[in-house]
Amino acid sequence: MNFPHLHLLLNHFPIIGTTVGLGLFLISLVGENEDLRRASLIIFAAMALLAIPTFFSGTGAQGAIKKLPGVSEALIERHQGAAMLALLFMEITGALSLLGLWKLQETSRPARWNWSLSAVLILSIITVGLMARVGTTGGDIRHPEIGSGQEEITEGSAISKMVARLEPSPGKFAELMTASKWWWAFMMDLHFVGLVLLIGTVGILDLRMLGFAKQIPIDPLHRLVPWAMAGFGLNLVTGVLAFTGMDQFYTYDWAFWLKMLAIMLLGLNVAAFYLTGVFESVRGLGPGEDAPPFAKFIAASSLFLWFAVITLGRYIQSYSDTITVHK
């Protein structure tokens, strides 16, 4: 496994996944199918999560091929700018999808058409379009068999020219992030505030399921989850901005990649909690009532993984340059 391999392994998921998600979402609207709508929102949220390590793996892939003959740095930069814009829309789509899923679980009656579904529809269409461009510009870098691998940028249609103007220049963006140490300090400060929001709310829910402070009923405690999502969102934004500012620093760091792995596993943990009946099994628990063993297992793995994320995050600085391939 090396960075180009990892990038290729990951990068098809957000492109194809959002397209499939959009298809299911459209069918769910036409057929007024509640389950299908839920499935499509889950896919958008999952793709938004997976898009993050996909984006991060691009820097290492670039490092591996940029010195090869026939590889144009300009084309790589165009692909990176396209990926940044697509990631922005992907994450907004994912956040709105989570909001929609939250509303679905809060009310048992069928959800009516509302603004958040319209927003998901519009944003997911834009995301699919931008993802297609990310895929195309990425393919242009090194696929001679489809006529790519040209040395300079040739913009095709009027639409792609217009979108290209909206895409940030990766180099300038990185400079913007690191120009002021106060801006950097501010982002890191917010990253810690997000950590507290997340671990405070999720941690107490997990501890209650494990039997701590049993007098608290679970369903009311679960209402704190949007605060955890806000904390995660804050850390996703500050984390991605920090990465774009110092991508070389983070890319060749084992602690950073293990942290990403732990966050992906947490995605699975959340899915196991909400989609395999665990949440239903604990939702009704009142004061003094004990959670079933599988719910305790999910709570314990959540706590373990979040503390692993903190641990790996703290060790990023001391594990810089521990990955030496292609540097």
Add this chain to the structure above:
Amino acid sequence: MAPPLFLQTIEDTGFSTWLRESESPFAFYFILLFHTFGLALLVGANMVVDLRLLGVARAVPLAPLKRLFSIMWIGFAMNAVTGVLLVIAYPTKSLTNPDFYVKLTVIGFALWVMWRIRSEVFEDANLNEAEMMARGAALAKWSLILWFGAITAGRLLAYTYKYLTFPS
């Protein structure tokens, strides 16, 4: 003005040097890690109590949240110990930085507010929920502001120091 000499004395001890310079993952970064764990426990639990006192997740009964104070004290104990160790590792860096004293002062006030929330809101068994919230709302606001201030002042220590080690 040169920093006081006792800072150099601390820095020259074997323990301080080991904490600061050891390549072992169980030296400086390990202490820093537990300082972060303590922060997560202390401020995380405080924040949940504060939010509830301010009316978030009203369906959560207030009285059993008293249990969270034990988490806060565990977090505080961890950070008091690891904090002292971090100062031993970099005495000149921390003790010559005015921000360090700002941080300690803010934490002092935050702990005072935390203690008042416990004694004035949670210790009085005669209070109903509305009375607890009425008594706790202003304290909860201050608690959130002060802990945010403590985190910010702590983060800034990494960006505002004048000397990393004793100037030679």
